[in-house]
Amino acid sequence: MSDGKKSMTNLGSRQLLKRCLSYFLPFKKRLALAVVGMLVVAPCGAASAWLVKLAVDDVLIRKDVQALKLVTIAIFALMTLKGVFRFIQTYYMNSTGLMAIEALRNDLYERMVYLPLRFFNESQVGMLMSRLLNDVSLISQSLPSMVMFVRELFTVIGLIGYVIYLDRGLAFWGLIVMPMVVWVFKAFSRKLRKIGRKTQINASDLTVVLQEGLSGIRVIKAFAAESIEVGKFKTENHNFLKSSVKRIRLSEQSSRVMEIVGAMAAALVLWYGGMRVIDGNLTPGALLSFLTALAMLYEPIKRMNSANMDIQAALSGAERVFEILDAPDLKVETGGTEELDEPFQELSIEDIRFTYAEGNRPALDGISLRVRAGERVAIVGPSGSGKTTLVNLLPRFFEPQEGRILLNGRALSDYTLSSLRRFMGIVSQDAFLFNDTVSGNIAYGMQRRWDQREIEDAARAAYAHEFISELPAGYGTLVGERGVKLSGGQKQRLTIARAILKNPPLLILDEATSALDTESERIVQLALENLMRNRTSIVIAHRLSTVLTADRIVVMENGRVRAQGPHKELLDICPLYARLYSMQFAESDSVEAPDHGTL
Template sequence: MSKHNLTSVDHFGSKQLIKRCAACFWPYRWRVAFAFLSALVVSACNPAIAHLVKPTMNEIFIARDADALIIVPLQFLAVILTKCLARFGQVYVMNIVGYQVLHNLRQQLFSKIIYLPMRFFEESRVGMLMSRVLGDVNAIRQSVPNMIMIIRSICECGMLLGYVIYLNPFLALKTLVVLPLGLLCILYFSKKLRKVGRKLQVQAADINSVTQESLSGVKVVKAFNTEETEKSKFAKESYGVVHLSKKQVLASELSSRTMEFIGGISISFALWYGGSQVVAGNIDAGSFFSFVTALFMLYEPIKKINDANKNVQQALASAERVFGLLDSTEIACEKGGDAAFEPPLGSIEFDHVTFSYPTAGEEAVSDFHLSVAQGEQIALVGPSGSGKTTLVNLIPRFYDVCRGDIRINGRSLPEYDLGSLRRNIGMVSQDAVLFNATIRENICYGMDDVDEAQLVDAAKAAFAHDFISELPEGYETMCGERGVKLSGGQKQRITIARALLKDPALLILDEATSALDTQAERIVQKALDNLMENRTSIVIAHRLSTVLNADKIVVMQKGRIVGMGNHEALLESCDLYNTLHSLQFCQSLSEEDARAMSAGE
């Protein structure tokens, strides 16, 4: 499996997967044991029912025994009652255990995924992850219950087989000679079903991804009038599911019908040969009908083995995908050090930092060296793709540096506990992320025991309190998915209120006003000024007008520092800064200049 994505999956042996699935049910072993004992009781009931056919025929219908007319129906009722209670115990208990295992596995899987590094999410599709957490785990839930069904059916077969041999060994031997063909059929189609099931799970993940991407970007789809294109993409993935499902149904039905035909051969022979023995007077009618009843019952659990095996194969295909992620040593969760970060923030040192993305040929940040003192406001400017956002993402360790080091208060970042480090860093970006929760819950996100006064003060400082108060439900207003019910400026002010409430030692602003109109930008900029007051800040600026008063402006190009100083000094000493300033404040851009800048010249 790739170190950072789920495009492939390791294949495991059936024995290994069954042991891994069984381990999930081990905490509930006593309930599973109860279900297993109940299954054994159910298995014993069918031979008992077949046995009661003999006295029914011989004593009630032939001998016309009045006592048997009372005793045999009562015995039959007792057997049926026992079977019903045992079957209920088996099915109910195993389903309850199955849902508990489902819950535990989903928790384990989500817990691992949520702690994986950012690089993993950039290289994995959300729809595929959802398929693992929802679909694959649900299939595993059925693994042990179906295995118990297989064991119960095997026991049932064994008991019925023993009974027919007890009734007439010679007839049983002749009748059951085709039974090994049925077992070979099950083994052959198991491999087919496992292979198709594995492909079907992958295809289901793909259609989830396409659906999620199309619906999440529905505004772009409509803006570019690409509904037909998206429809075609979905149809292609949907056809893939249908195509594989057809193969699965074909293998399943061929398996079932082959088993049924083999059973038909056996029963037809029993009726012909056994019937001739009854006519000849070698077997009594009661024994013959009891034998045929047991034979009919014998092929029912064989079909159940076949059906349960289909479910087990699907569960094992899903288990490969789930445990391939859970147990992978390559896909590792983020790890921090043992040192707790304690404010105040004295200094940040970028010591010749270099970083590159695995799939990129060039370095995103190259030999970056900078010192930031407490309370300083540092502005990062430069053309798109110059490494500004990548650089600030290294501070909360969304990525780890390839070479060099970043130190806060003299201590290297990997030495800090990740939780304490990130709790003391506030980030506000141009993409204001809100959850489908109330405004109160979004502002207080990640913080406990926030009182009303603190909440309102943070909202007022972010210039959000007034518009929130005008909403019908105030702070209890639902934001909608990704804050869809609010305007861009409103969403940004809520994220600023969230950062104010967090009161971080270090503030990182990543083009926080670039997506806003002039009026909204001015309001948000005022809120940002309140947020940055007396706080160490690193600001990525799209508009130079917002960082003219920064303590230090760092000009970046192709991941390197090409200029550093205040506004006036840079206008004199840095050609790139001068160009950026001219573009924004003085002159229009020619086509020649645009091509040169796009090439990074």
């Protein structure tokens, strides 16, 4: 799934808002306090306008001292009440927004990690990070902005009622421009939603370039390609700038149009009301109170416009978030109900066919294979023959389109995914380590409590204890992101120690030594020998020297099994194997089988 330039979400604004608000509902008590604060604050505008009329007519014109005392106390009490309840509304609403975002971010990450590998093969890490961080954060604005919108709407309704009560004639001229306000909301909402979506896509693209650049910095420097990457970053950064500037322009245009509408209404009222004051048909206090109410009326309208901008931005983020959460074609991995906790008996692969989504030919085309308990089966073949694809079907990282795989006589889909994957130990050429301690990496994913002695025993069996002891904090040393503080051979030995501690009945080695130098390979081979001892193993190897003593060697080409058997037999019956062998051992006519230190 790619980020794309257009959202695939077809949800309307009302449905998106409903989905957003569902994450706020668990916090009903906090929301109730925020709503109470809103209901108290909303009528304060009309009350303030009424106090202005009293202050002008009764205090400034009639010079009533008692009225002065009452107005002074009333203004202080009103402003205090408004301040306290606005704090209650703002604090509880914004903090509730953060709590809702925590829940939404948890749901989104949980949804992602349970999706099949196919999803991650088709998605960019930077795009997924952008949705988890940027898009989710935008949604936190949705409910507070909606509450602010409703609060200001109530304020507007109260002020409209007051100005009509005060003077219907003035109210007519003050409210005649209201249809323009509605037009501004509708016209700019669509544009703001569209540019908000564009801005989020540009932010996602920028995150992708940044993540790839920082993750691949060694390759960038090796090819002296810094200027190329800087160029990519500048391009995406400029695209992000353009959409952000356009969003600011629309936002400011909307606000200024609102101000012009408000100024037009004030001018009409001032002209009409001023003439009435001159004629003696209206008191100055009434006119000033009306103008105050009118000014207060268009201030909340502008705040409603601002809230609408935040809501549209939240909806643009919500589209991208719920695209993952609700997409019907993104199905989480599912397993069966049987727990796989018995010893390994037999693995049967029957007429398997598998094609990648973007593939133009089958990666596996009618593969059949049987692995019995205690066997060491090697799989060899040229690049692209389907070796890694085949072993990726065993833990159900991918599902075959045809055929079936049986483990101990049952289909893989009958077993729970957790028990199936715990049953297998996988050591690949990509020795991935987490930014954790050495002990934490060795014990990663353990389903039971473990003690330090078990970890050290596993490390000794993996020939890792010696170099671990020389690290600054020993087993408590942080290895850095992806194990950057360790050499390739050291990282691989830690992954082998991890597999030894896991103690799986079935072991899968996917070119575990292909990326190592000769000395590191020799040590890792010894560690692998300890790992495979008395264990059923499937070994993918590029170097034939590591698999010559396997019980059976399976030769693959173009997604098919060409031959299988022991080394000497394959030399006679399989031209492909003989060619691979002669290419790797051209310097001698024959090579003795490797000793205990090899596979």
